[in-house]
Amino acid sequence: MTSLDATFSALADPTRRAILARLASGEASVNELARPFDVSLPAISKHLKVLERAGLIVRGRDAQRRPCRLVASQLKAVSDWAEQYRRFWEESFDRLDEYLRELQATEAKSRAPKERAHGSRKR
């Protein structure tokens, strides 16, 4: 699994996303992070391990508190990747729009001369 795969996997869980959102306001201890959730401390610790392995958070050495901190660059890498897809489609659609206009204009032009010839024959 590449690092981006591990990051996606880590982000696929709503509790982990909520933990990251909390850490965006500043570092926090495991207890502080567990508080808003109706989940046990071991469950939160498991989530934190997944986030740490994915490189999304780092944990401090202080044995008592082990404060968790967000690694913004990793999250940005994933966000950029997702944004690339959106931009890919928006720009492809821009080109498709132009191509469809050309296609239809070409088709209209190829019809017109026949109509003009037909018209002049009438006179």
Place this chain on the structure above:
Amino acid sequence: MLGQNLEKLGEYLGATPAARAPERGMVVTRVFDAPRQVVFEAWTRPEHLARWWGPKAFTLPSCDVDFRTGGAYRMVMRGPDGTEYPFHGVYREIVPPSRIEFSAVIESGPGAAVLTVVTFDDEGGKTRVTVRQTIPALEEAARGQRQGWTESLEKLAEHVAAR
């Protein structure tokens, strides 16, 4: 702001709660001023695809397409700096002129297959094209992780009860 971005990212990864499943994944939509048949046709052949597939200033130097349900395709995009991006996949379902579902593996990317569903809807003679993308392997990983954790808890409960 980060909370909103994370929520959008979660949706993109297909990890949205079931109630909002229809909008799961990345969604891009656009109305084109052309009949459905014409728009659909532009997705089916290399000579069309080469004219619009990819971002601005990109070209499609290679495009092999077996456009049928179960058919495979392989394309190479080339960026303005010459970098090439090969990708391949399978057409999982084709319903002309309303739906194309295909997988894609970007050969230089993370390796997880991306699933794309394209729908074509008539809107008063114009055509609305909607593209939805998800990453099925990540949805499975998310489900698997939840299952794995539940199994671990059950084993632990049995272990404690047996003592």
